[in-house]
Amino acid sequence: MSADTIKLRLAGVGKRFAVAGKPDAVAVDDFSLDIRQGEFLVVVGPSGCGKTTVLNVLAGLDTATAGTVTIDERPIAGPGPDRGVMFQDYALFPWQTVRGNVGFGLKYGPAGASLSTAARNERIAHTIDLVGLKGSEDKYPHQLSGGMRQRVALARLIANEPDVLLMDEPLAALDAQTRTILQDELLRVWGQDRPASERRTVVFITHAIDEAVFLADRIAVMTAHPGRLKTIVDNPLPRPRTDATRALPEFQALVQRIWSLIRDEAYRATVA
Amino acid sequence: MPMSPVARTRVGDALVYARTMLVFAVAWWAVSRWTDNPILLPSPLDVLAAMGDLAREGELFRQAAVSFGRMVLSLAIASALAIPLGLAMGLSKTFEAIVDPTVELLRPISGIAWIPLALFLFGIGNVLPVFIMTYAAFFPILLGTVAGVRAVDRSLVNAARTMGLPTRGIVTRVVMPAALPSLLVALRLGVAVAWTAVVASELIGAPSGLGYAVEWYRELLMTPQVMSFIAMIGLIGYICDGGVRLLSRTLTPWAPKRA
Ligand SMILES: Nc1ncnc2c1ncn2[C@@H]1O[C@H](COP(=O)(O)OP(=O)(O)OP(=O)(O)O)[C@@H](O)[C@H]1O
Numbered sequence: 066m067s068a069d070t071i072k073l074r075l076a077g078v079g080k081r082f083a084v085a086g087k088p089d090a091v092a093v094d095d096f097s098l099d100i101r102q103g104e105f106l107v108v109v110g111p112s113g114c115g116k117t118t119v120l121n122v123l124a125g126l127d128t129a130t131a132g133t134v135t136i137d138e139r140p141i142a143g144p145g146p147d148r149g150v151m152f153q154d155y156a157l158f159p160w161q162t163v164r165g166n167v168g169f170g171l172k173y174g175p176a177g178a179s180l181s182t183a184a185r186n187e188r189i190a191h192t193i194d195l196v197g198l199k200g201s202e203d204k205y206p207h208q209l210s211g212g213m214r215q216r217v218a219l220a221r222l223i224a225n226e227p228d229v230l231l232m233d234e235p236l237a238a239l240d241a242q243t244r245t246i247l248q249d250e251l252l253r254v255w256g257q258d259r260p261a262s263e264r265r266t267v268v269f270i271t272h273a274i275d276e277a278v279f280l281a282d283r284i285a286v287m288t289a290h291p292g293r294l295k296t297i298v299d300n301p302l303p304r305p306r307t308d309a310t311r312a313l314p315e316f317q318a319l320v321q322r323i324w325s326l327i328r329d330e331a332y333r334a335t336v337a
Numbered sequence: 338m339p340m341s342p343v344a345r346t347r348v349g350d351a352l353v354y355a356r357t358m359l360v361f362a363v364a365w366w367a368v369s370r371w372t373d374n375p376i377l378l379p380s381p382l383d384v385l386a387a388m389g390d391l392a393r394e395g396e397l398f399r400q401a402a403v404s405f406g407r408m409v410l411s412l413a414i415a416s417a418l419a420i421p422l423g424l425a426m427g428l429s430k431t432f433e434a435i436v437d438p439t440v441e442l443l444r445p446i447s448g449i450a451w452i453p454l455a456l457f458l459f460g461i462g463n464v465l466p467v468f469i470m471t472y473a474a475f476f477p478i479l480l481g482t483v484a485g486v487r488a489v490d491r492s493l494v495n496a497a498r499t500m501g502l503p504t505r506g507i508v509t510r511v512v513m514p515a516a517l518p519s520l521l522v523a524l525r526l527g528v529a530v531a532w533t534a535v536v537a538s539e540l541i542g543a544p545s546g547l548g549y550a551v552e553w554y555r556e557l558l559m560t561p562q563v564m565s566f567i568a569m570i571g572l573i574g575y576i577c578d579g580g581v582r583l584l585s586r587t588l589t590p591w592a593p594k595r596a
């Protein structure tokens with residue numbers, strides 16, 4: 066497979082929500098974007114601009130009211146284990162412990178079908194360790210802090226090793242240090258050290274611009290009301306990216322550029 | 338030895354409880370002296386003595402066991418019918434539309450209202466009280482299951498769908514555990530109404546049980562015995578409620594704490 070294969074394609078996608086007694090709310094309008102196989106695409110934009118809506122359409126949880134959405138050139142008709150989702154509100158199962166949540170897809174879904182029980186448990190333990198939750202395996206979600214819950218949700222996604230990772234502000238609730246560590250881990254899971262053709266495909270929503278610049282191959286900037294794609298910024302920073310990357314003048318310059326792109330939008334969305 | 342705060346409140350609770358009971362017993366004793374009619378209102382000491390006799394002879398526990406067994410059987414039958422039906426109604430709007438009118442028509446009719454008809458059908462025996470109690474417990478359990486299934490967080494179902502669970506897996510691994518707390522609340526209500534119905538149905542339609550014993554001793558004008566059995570009914574109802582709450586805590590340690 067060439068590195069330029071299109072994995073996900075959004076063509077003229079629109080999403081309206083019916084609102085009782087009012088005209089439909091246009092959440093997303095005429096949104097077109099090709100996401101390449103093995104690409105790390107980050108979406109930024111002001112709150113309420115339709116980022117989660119786009120992600121839900123890609124996940125197959127919501128249907129677009131206009132346009133087409135495809136994966137590997139086939140229309141997306143519903144959710145599937147090839148596209149793992151990390152939800153903005155985590156959606157952890159309250160009756161499952163940390164271990165049960167992380168292993169949910171492996172145990173009850175197709176993701177773990179080819180694994181022995183031992184291999185499955187090994188992967189669960191490894192993933193829990195990866196997000197720094199060792200020692201909390203037997204706790205229930207209501208016994209965890211917000212940041213810990215977010216890490217459980219991240220581990221649950223990673224443990225299933227889906228082809229495509231759709232992540233909605235996955236690190237937003239974490240402290241700066243943990244966030245930095247998990248950004249590195251995420252790049253490793255994605256396949257930063259592998260050739261582009263062997264990487265997973267990631268669509269990652271964030272409000273943190275430095276995070277976007279650190280992680281992304283490309284950054285999609287959205288505008289609000291209606292949610293549209295404003296522009297796509299290529300990120301030429303070399304890989305593998307490390308702590309040294311953040312110190313590069315190019316890094317700072319790119320952060321500034323993205324910020325100036327969304328600043329007006331952010332003001333408009335906040336004041337409006 | 339200094340007491341932990343928890344132990345102190347426990348002791349405090351027990352004291353309050355004992356004081357309330359004492360006030361109640363003294364008032365009862367005073368009224369019984371004043372009315373001076375042991376058939377209408379025996380003194381608490383007579384009741385205590387009668388209770389002691391009945392306990393020694395074993396009749397108190399024998400009748401309690403019979404009633405309790407009937408209630409457990411009734412709850413099992415009611416659950417076996419109401420839970421699958423409620424699950425289906427909660428999952429499918431179409432199915433609910435078919436079943437709901439019948440349910441809504443029957444629900445306001447109390448179990449006790451069926452006793453005369455049940456007497457024709459089943460005669461006096463074990464079947465009648467079990468039928469009435471099953472009927473009574475059926476509706477709260479059904480409605481609790483439907484409500485529980487309805488209230489399942491969509492985002493949890495979505496999460497499971499993105500992990501590729503088949504419909505069956507979503508029902509057993511997401512909908513059912515998510516609805517369990519609501520179901521347990523409903524079961525608690527079911528126990529309460531079934532136990533209320535046990536006495537009424539045994540009063541008329543059974544040759545044994547606590548309700549039957551109450552009626553038997555009433556006819557003999559042995560009021561202290563009547564009151565002993567009534568006290569037993571209250572006690573068992575109380576214990577059953579505690580049992581269901583304990584069951585909830587054990588089955589759903591993850592649920593937010595309820596009173
Ligand atoms: N079910 C719905 N019904 C009506 N309107 C909706 C619905 N879901 C989303 N919207 C609207 O669509 C718009 C986009 O919402 P979306 O959740 O995609 O925003 P977002 O970019 O993810 O915001 P945030 O950064 O705050 O998470 C918002 O204006 C929102 O009010």
Ligand SMILES: [Mg+2]
Binds near residue numbers: 116117118
């Ligand atoms: Mg969002």
